[in-house]
Amino acid sequence: MAIAAARLGLHVSAVGHVGDEIYGHFLLDVLHDEGISMVEMNEQNGVIDTLSTAYETLLCWVLVDPLQRHGFCSRADFSEEPAFSWLSTLSTKAKMAIRRAKIIFCNGYGFDELSPGLLGLLWIMLLRWYLSHAAICLTYGRVNTIKAESLTGTEDPIVAGQELLKKGIRTKWVIIKMGSKGSILITPSSISCAPAFKVNVIDTVGCGDSFVAAIAFGYIHKLPLVYTLTIANAVGAATAMGCGAGRNVAKLNQVLELVSGSNLNEDEKFWEELLKKHSDTEEITLLTKAVINGTNNWLQRVSLQKVVGELLPKLECAQAKQVGAC
Template identity: 70%
Template sequence: MHNQVVVSLKSKHALFHPYPNTLLQNPRLSPSSVVRTNFYHHHHYSVLTCRGIEVSVPKQRPNSLSFGNGSVDDERINKSVVGVKDIDVATVGNLCVDIVLNVPKLPPKPLDERKAYMEELSKSPPDKKYWEAGGNCNMAIAAARLGLGVVAVGHVGDEIYGRFLLDILHAEGIGMVEMNEQNDIIDSLRSTYETLLCWVLVDPLQKHGFCSRADFSEEPAFNWMNMLSTEARMAIRRSKIIFCNGYGFDELSPRLLVSALDYAVEVGTSIFFDPGPRGKSLIIGTPEEKTAIDKYLRMSDVLLLTSEEAESLTGIDDPILAGQELLRKGIRTKWVIIKMGPKGSILITTSSISCAPAFKVNVIDTVGCGDSFVAAIAFGFIHKMPLVYTLTIANAVGAATAMGCGAGRNVATLEQVMELMRGSNPNEDDKFWEELLNEHSDAKEITLLTKVALNGNNIHPQRTSLQKAVSELLPKLESAQTKQTRAC
């Protein structure tokens, strides 16, 4: 698996604005419709992969969201239907356009040298073939490709990048809900209102450097947002799950993110939270940040972390003990999921431990794997699958994404996921799992996914065969595929 290097680039020249040195005459978006269909322009784009191969945008779907019980027209989303949850997942914040560039080397560490590097890089605007949907769009697209009904709640500007992002979401059958209320007051400078851009720099060794406008200020990029719009609240109310990650704090204020969480709790919507690399800095951040992340960690139904992130938040290096500590501190927490990279993943509840090894694949690019993984966890959660089956499909979706290059429209397709699962080739490491689980032999229930199940009532941990899991998962995925085909 390729290593990733996260680079923070503090330079005002790191972003290219399509309308430099201009003021926004009317900084408000004129329409207030929940799903931004008025901005859709039905063009076809292509993106250059890290191997220099152009891939086209997926075929556009009808202007509707395909939910569990049929099709719901875009305009229906703003109707109040008490108790009805006909949206599967709403992502909250973190909508951006990635500018993916191959570079000879990543920026040097000294600040002045990094500044010079970015000034050189930004002398000319990036070609559209290097643009890609990023941030929570990765999770949204992966979820939609699994057949879930998805809405992205956030902010995009009324410029070329915003319209590009809306086109992609629309092509994937994903609705867009503007997060800010009409009476929010914002700075007149266009840069405070524009769609957030993230530069994704890839060196010849496939190491990555990331930077965005959010790196250049101590305040969130959209700190002018003060309250959830009526439409955003309705989307949360109608969703089974909302998903937020730590990068949301780079663009939205802690107060606004907490208001989304509080409203989700009020209306019975489950909360998925992935603190990501930002979790470590948030727990020692401003008083508002510390309060907000503490509330997300305690009030979320499902927490998703890497083993390193779990250790940074708990101080415990054993991933299972770290997960159990997060469960103990949680108020609403039902699942804690620890991502173990090429080893696999672990799902911990108050009464059980479920483990599934990763699939063996030729890893090309790990960007977007974690987001795709979350989408599949949501799929299993909504469909009330056995826990180890949920991990199985999540590992498959993450691995299938790793076989491609980049995120956005390049995350795994349903066909790729099913093909990988049919191959049933797990990255089994019996010694690793045996040593880890032996430390927790007193747990009430331990389930381990293996290539071959062992018979016997006294075998510990309990083993579930991958073949059995795949045989029961494939019909569900094939059903989702059939629904997608009919919607196109």
């Protein structure tokens, strides 16, 4: 997620822990090459046992089966104690990075590896950040159709999104990823839909996180919602064309090629049938390949040509400022 966001031109810091060994040094080099600053969670004032594996970089193995389904495994899965149980407080630099952030992306699984005491401190910090950014803060949920159905019991992705929106106290957006069909962004008063881009899928590892990076890009730049979905679909699709995550997530030149190529996986019948059931919604917007800008009764169509014309200058500006490889 951090690398994808940096490649879109966002200023990114990674808050976490890496060990003083080959893997930690490698990760620091990669982040540096991508223009990402690393903020160490450990204050490093005290003496620690550097020979203990507890302080080493936590490695994760990605397991992929022939159907492209993947799972994750690390030493933390075989330990009764959290991987970072030795970490009792946050460093001053980590606290400062959290306070200054415009957007915070938290890996939920990471919280499993912290001690209860540190978890309490971290949640208080995040709550304070949340309240102090009330005017500009965005809270959103991003799930795929399978997770949305399991959480709400409904097959209709829009109804599922609306149910999830109601359950979130201050949630403003819910995004449903629908694989090759595209994605939907739901707010209390609108539905925005964008078909996916046609690509040759090699590996879906990292697609979700890179998708999130593009959502952050759209939010920070105050893009219209359907524009945000379009760039997110493009970044996710570009990542799927590679193999693995990390440095193999979408490169900006790939994203530019995708949005410029206008090769949408359109399914007019699917979107018409899905959206017509929700025609009483205040605003419904659908991205289309055909140049049919404007509103037709209940459905507002926005052409990809129009979106690309406004997105390209922002992406080209990001490319000009980019530190990492394009």
